[in-house]
Amino acid sequence: MQWETVIGLEVHVQLATQSKIFSGASTAFGAEPNTQACAVDLGLPGVLPVLNEQAVAMAVQFGLAIHAEIPEVSVFDRKNYFYPDLPKGYQTSQMYHPIVGPGEVEITLEQGEAKRIRVHHAHLEEDAGKSLHESFSDGMGHAMTGIDLNRAGTPLLEIVSEPDMRSAKEAAAYLKAIHSIVTYLGISDGNMAEGSMRCDVNVSVRPMGQAEYGTRAEIKNVNSFRFVERAIEFEVERQIELIEDGGKVVQETRLYDPERDETRSMRTKEEANDYRYFPCPDLLPVVLDAAYVDHLREILPELPDEKRARFQDELGLSAYDAGVLAASREMAEYFEAVKEACGDAKQAANWVQGELSGALNREGLAIQDSPVSATQLGGLIGRVMDDTINGKAAKQVFQALWNGQGASADEVIEAKGLKQVTDSGAIEAMIDQVIADSPAQVAQYRDAEPEKRGKMIGYFVGQVMKASRGTANPQQVNGLLKEKLDALC
Amino acid sequence: MHDKTLTELAASLAAGEFTSRELTEHLLGRIERHDGDLNSFITVTPEQALAAADAADATRARGEAGPLTGLPVAIKDLFCTDGVLTTAGSKMLENFVAPYDACVVERLKAAGTVSLGKTNLDEFAMGSSNENSAFGAVKNPWDSGAVPGGSSGGSAAAVAAGLAPAAMGTDTGGSIRQPAAFCGITGLKPTYGRVSRWGIIAYASSLDQAGPMARTAEDCALLMNAIAGHDPRDSTCVARGVPDYRTELAAPLSGLKIGLPREYFGDGLDPAVEAAVREAVAVYESLGATVREVSLPHTHYAIPAYYVIAPAEASSNLARYDGVRFGHRCEAPRDLIDLYKRSRAEGFGEEVKRRILIGTHTLSEGFFDAYYKKAQQVRRLIRQDFLDAFEEVDVLMGPASPTPAFDLGAQKDPVSMYLQDIYTIAVNLAGIPGMSVPAGFVGDRPVGLQILGTHFAEQRLLNVAHQYQQATDWHLRRPKLAEESA
Numbered sequence: 001m002q003w004e005t006v007i008g009l010e011v012h013v014q015l016a017t018q019s020k021i022f023s024g025a026s027t028a029f030g031a032e033p034n035t036q037a038c039a040v041d042l043g044l045p046g047v048l049p050v051l052n053e054q055a056v057a058m059a060v061q062f063g064l065a066i067h068a069e070i071p072e073v074s075v076f077d078r079k080n081y082f083y084p085d086l087p088k089g090y091q092t093s094q095m096y097h098p099i100v101g102p103g104e105v106e107i108t109l110e111q112g113e114a115k116r117i118r119v120h121h122a123h124l125e126e127d128a129g130k131s132l133h134e135s136f137s138d139g140m141g142h143a144m145t146g147i148d149l150n151r152a153g154t155p156l157l158e159i160v161s162e163p164d165m166r167s168a169k170e171a172a173a174y175l176k177a178i179h180s181i182v183t184y185l186g187i188s189d190g191n192m193a194e195g196s197m198r199c200d201v202n203v204s205v206r207p208m209g210q211a212e213y214g215t216r217a218e219i220k221n222v223n224s225f226r227f228v229e230r231a232i233e234f235e236v237e238r239q240i241e242l243i244e245d246g247g248k249v250v251q252e253t254r255l256y257d258p259e260r261d262e263t264r265s266m267r268t269k270e271e272a273n274d275y276r277y278f279p280c281p282d283l284l285p286v287v288l289d290a291a292y293v294d295h296l297r298e299i300l301p302e303l304p305d306e307k308r309a310r311f312q313d314e315l316g317l318s319a320y321d322a323g324v325l326a327a328s329r330e331m332a333e334y335f336e337a338v339k340e341a342c343g344d345a346k347q348a349a350n351w352v353q354g355e356l357s358g359a360l361n362r363e364g365l366a367i368q369d370s371p372v373s374a375t376q377l378g379g380l381i382g383r384v385m386d387d388t389i390n391g392k393a394a395k396q397v398f399q400a401l402w403n404g405q406g407a408s409a410d411e412v413i414e415a416k417g418l419k420q421v422t423d424s425g426a427i428e429a430m431i432d433q434v435i436a437d438s439p440a441q442v443a444q445y446r447d448a449e450p451e452k453r454g455k456m457i458g459y460f461v462g463q464v465m466k467a468s469r470g471t472a473n474p475q476q477v478n479g480l481l482k483e484k485l486d487a488l489c
Numbered sequence: 490m491h492d493k494t495l496t497e498l499a500a501s502l503a504a505g506e507f508t509s510r511e512l513t514e515h516l517l518g519r520i521e522r523h524d525g526d527l528n529s530f531i532t533v534t535p536e537q538a539l540a541a542a543d544a545a546d547a548t549r550a551r552g553e554a555g556p557l558t559g560l561p562v563a564i565k566d567l568f569c570t571d572g573v574l575t576t577a578g579s580k581m582l583e584n585f586v587a588p589y590d591a592c593v594v595e596r597l598k599a600a601g602t603v604s605l606g607k608t609n610l611d612e613f614a615m616g617s618s619n620e621n622s623a624f625g626a627v628k629n630p631w632d633s634g635a636v637p638g639g640s641s642g643g644s645a646a647a648v649a650a651g652l653a654p655a656a657m658g659t660d661t662g663g664s665i666r667q668p669a670a671f672c673g674i675t676g677l678k679p680t681y682g683r684v685s686r687w688g689i690i691a692y693a694s695s696l697d698q699a700g701p702m703a704r705t706a707e708d709c710a711l712l713m714n715a716i717a718g719h720d721p722r723d724s725t726c727v728a729r730g731v732p733d734y735r736t737e738l739a740a741p742l743s744g745l746k747i748g749l750p751r752e753y754f755g756d757g758l759d760p761a762v763e764a765a766v767r768e769a770v771a772v773y774e775s776l777g778a779t780v781r782e783v784s785l786p787h788t789h790y791a792i793p794a795y796y797v798i799a800p801a802e803a804s805s806n807l808a809r810y811d812g813v814r815f816g817h818r819c820e821a822p823r824d825l826i827d828l829y830k831r832s833r834a835e836g837f838g839e840e841v842k843r844r845i846l847i848g849t850h851t852l853s854e855g856f857f858d859a860y861y862k863k864a865q866q867v868r869r870l871i872r873q874d875f876l877d878a879f880e881e882v883d884v885l886m887g888p889a890s891p892t893p894a895f896d897l898g899a900q901k902d903p904v905s906m907y908l909q910d911i912y913t914i915a916v917n918l919a920g921i922p923g924m925s926v927p928a929g930f931v932g933d934r935p936v937g938l939q940i941l942g943t944h945f946a947e948q949r950l951l952n953v954a955h956q957y958q959q960a961t962d963w964h965l966r967r968p969k970l971a972e973e974s975a
Contacts, residue, residue: 046691278861
C-alpha cells in the first residue's frame with residue numbers, strides 16, 4: 001500500500017529579550033546555575049509577574065512576518081502541572097487567546113516549487129528551568145537532581161503549524177524557514193544547540209487518498225534540523241510497519257534518541273496531564289492598538305522571501321543563488337556587503353557560494369565568524385574584475401587573507417608580487433622560452449590532427465603560467481601560444 | 490497610651506508627650522502579658538520594632554517626621570517581611586523567612602511606622618474564624634469563648650485588645666470586614682487594584698486585596714494614604730491618583746443616598762444584628778441621609794460563584810508549595826511523587842486541602858465550562874447588580890455578618906462556615922470597596938455595620954463612616970480584657 005505522511009510542527013523559539021518574560025532577571029545563556037533567577041523566577045510566595053513589552057513586540061513582529069492575523073486582545077493562561085523545574089507549579093502560557101492568529105510560511109521544495117505551510121497560531125509563554133541529573137549526590141552515595149532556574153521565565157514563542165507537511169524534508173524546510181524568519185527579525189538567535197529553538201513533531205500516516213488523518217504520535221523536544229528529519233523518517237517507518245503488521249498506532253508522546261536514532265514512548269494519552277488551563281488572574285489581557293501594530297509593521301526588516309525576490313529581480317541572480325544567499329540573515333548581509341564593495345552581484349554571489357563557503361565548511365565556521373571580511377573579499381573580487389590579478393592568483397590572495405597574511409587584497413598582491421603580467425612582450429618572451437625548452441611536445445603538437453591540438457595546448461599554457469609564477473594573463477597566454485605554435489606547423 | 494487611636498497617638502508623638510520608643514515598649518509589654526492567652530500574634534519582633542522606633546524618634550528629632558512616623562502597627566502574617574518569619578498561618582511555611590518586603594510593608598516602613606510583629610490568620614487566609622491556623626485559634630478579646638472572625642482574626646483581635654493601634658489585613662471574601670465586625674473595630678477593604686498585592690501570599694489573586702484595620706475611619710484614612718497607589722510590580726494595581734483620604738472626612742452627609750439591599754436583610758440574619766444595623770441607619774437619617782431599599786438580585790449566587798473561583802485560583806497559587814525550593818519538606822522522600830504527596834499532605838491543613846481539591850476539580854477537563862466559566866458569568870452579573878444600585882444610591886449599608894462572633898468550635902460544617910460570608914463575599918467578586926464599622930452589641934459581642942461604595946469610592950466610604958463615628962461611640966468601647974490589663 002502507498003502511505004502518506006502527515007506532519008505538524010510546534011516550534012519553540014526563545015526570544016532574544018534582555019530580561020525574562022515576567023521578571024527583570026537577565027536571559028543571558030551560560031551563567032552559573034541559579035544566578036539569573038530572581039524572586040519571581042523562583043516562584044517565591046507573594047511574587048507577581050509583569051509582562052515584558054519587548055516579548056510582545058517580538059511576537060507581533062513574527063506574526064506580521066508570516067502575514068498572520070494579530071488579534072486585538074490576547075490572554076495569558078496558567079497551564080498547571082507539577083515538575084521540580086517548574087517553580088510555580090504552573091507555566092504561564094496562552095491557551096485560548098494567543099497573541100498571533102492564523103498565518104502562513106512559504107517553503108521551497110526540492111524541485112524548486114513553493115509550498116505554503118499554514119500556521120495555526122503562535123503564542124507567548126515562559127520557559128521552565130532545567131533539571132541536572134549528573135554530578136549531584138547527597139554525600140552519602142545517593143544520586144540527586146539539581147535544579148537550575150536560570151532559564152525559568154525565558155520568553156518563548158510557540159509556533160504551531162497546521163498538519164500541512166508531507167515529508168521529513170518538508171518539515172526540515174519549514175523549520176529552516178522559521179529559523180530564517182526569526183533570525184532575520186532579530187527576535188531570536190536561533191541557536192539550536194543552546195536550545196534557542198526546539199520543536200515537537202506530530203507525525204501520522206494514512207493510506208494515500210484517505211481523507212481522515214491517522215492517529216498521531218508527538219515526538220518531543222527535537223533540537224536540530226537533521227534530527228527532525230531522522231526522527232520523522234524513523235517514526236514514519238515505525239508506524240507503517242506497525243499498521244502493516246496488523247497493529248494500531250496509539251496516541252502518545254515519544255522521545256527521539258539521536259544516539260540510537262530511534263523514537264521511544266514517553267507517555268500515552270491516558271497518562272497525559274490534565275493541565276487545568278484557566279486565565280492567569282495576575283496578568284491583564286494584552287490589548288494591542290492598531291497604531292502600535294502599524295508601527296511594528298513599519299519597522300519590519302526585509303524578510304527572507306522579499307530578499308530572495310529582490311536578489312532575483314534586481315540583482316539578476318538565479319533562483320538557486322538567490323535562495324541560498326537569502327536563507328540566513330548573516331549570509332545575506334555578508335553577500336550584500338561583498339556586492340557593495342566590488343559592485344558586481346554575480347561575482348559576489350560566485351565567490352561567497354564558492355571559495356568562501358567551501359573554506360567555511362572545511363573549517364566548520366559560520367559566516368559571521370569568517371576570517372575574511374566582506375570588505376576584504378569585495379576588494380579581492382574588484383582586483384580580478386579590473387584584471388589586476390588573474391583567477392589563479394585570486395585564489396592565492398584569498399588563502400592569504402584567510403590566514404591573516406595581510407589586511408587587504410591589495411596588500412597581499414603587492415607583498416606576493418601577484419600582479420598580473422599583461423605586457424605581451426614579456427609574455428612572448430616566456431612563450432618562446434617554453435617552446436624552446438619543449439621540443440618533444442612541440443613535435444607532438446605539430447604531428448597531431450588539427451582538431452586535437454586544442455587540448456594539447458594546455459601543457460604549454462601550464463608551463464608559461466608556471467614560468468610567470470601564475471601572474472601572466474591566461475587569456476593572453478592562450479592567444480599568443482596558439483599563434484606561435486600554429487606558425488610552427 | 491494603648492487606648493488612643495492612631496490619630497491621637499500621632500498627635501501625642503508630635504507634641505512630645507511620649508516617644509515612639511516608649512509607646513512601642515508599652516505595647517510590646519502588653520503583647521508579652523496578654524497575647525499568650527489571646528494568640529493574636531504568630532511572631533513578635535521586639536528588636537526590629539525598637540530599632541524602628543528609635544529611628545522614628547531620631548527622624549522626629551530632626552524635624553522630618555511625617556504623619557505616620559513612629560506609629561506602631563501589626564502586620565497580618567500573609568505579607569512578606571524581609572528577614573522575618575512569614576508563615577501564612579501554615580505549617581507549610583513555618584520556617585519561611587521572606588527575603589523581601591511586600592509593597593504594603595515597604596510603604597509602611599517608608600512612612601516611618603513601627604512593625605510590632607506578624608498576626609495570626611486562617612491558613613493561607615482561608616477561613617472565617619481564625620480556627621484554621623496551624624498556630625492555634627485566636628480568642629475574641631470581647632469574649633474568650635468566641636472566635637475573632639477570619640481570616641484577619643489576629644489583626645482584628647490585636648487592635649481590639651489594645652496590643653496594636655492598627656493592623657494590616659487582607660480581604661478575599663470578607664477577611665478584613667468580618668473580623669473587624671466581630672472584634673468591634675473599623676476595617677476597610679479597598680477597591681481591587683487600589684493597593685498593591687506584591688508580596689502578599691496569594692490565596693485568590695483576582696479577589697485578594699489589602700487594607701487597614703484600626704479603631705476609627707480616620708485612622709484607616711491615615712493608613713490608606715501610606716499604602717494606596719500604583720505599584721509597577723502588580724499588573725492589576727491601578728495607575729490612578731491617590732487622594733488624601735482625610736480631606737473629605739468632615740464633609741456633611743446631608744443628601745447622602747443610602748441603599749439597603751433587600752437581600753441583606755432576609756433569612757438567616759440574627760434579629761439582634763438587624764436591629765443594630767437599622768439603628769445605625771436611623772443615625773444616618775438623623776444626619777441628613779435618605780434611605781431606600783434596593784435589590785442586588787444575584788446575591789444568592791455569590792457564595793457558590795466564590796467557592797468556584799477562589800478555590801480554582803488557590804489550587805494553582807498553592808502549587809508552588811511542593812517541598813522543592815522552600816517551605817515544608819517531608820522526611821526522606823522515596824521519590825519525586827512521594828516528596829510532593831507527603832510534603833503537601835503534611836504541610837497543608839484540612840481547609841486548605843479542601844479548597845485545593847475543589848479548585849482542582851472545577852478546573853478539570855469536562856468541568857471547566859460548567860463551573861469556572863459559569864462562575865465568571867455570575868461574577869459579571871453580581872458586579873452589574875452593584876453598578877446598577879450605585880446608579881440610584883451613593884452607598885449601600887447592611888450587616889457585615891449575619892451573626893455576631895460565634896463560639897470557638899461552633900461551626901463544624903464547612904458549608905455553614907462558608908455561609909457566614911454571605912454579605913461580604915459579593916463585594917470581592919465585584920471588586921468594589923467596603924467597610925465594617927462598630928455599630929452596637931448583641932450581649933457582649935460587637936456588631937459591624939457594612940458600608941459599600943462603588944469602585945474607588947474609598948474617600949466617600951471613609952467620610953460616611955467617620956461621620957457616624959462622630960455621632961456614636963461604639964468604636965470607642967473597649968473589651969474588658971484590655972481594660973483590666975491597663
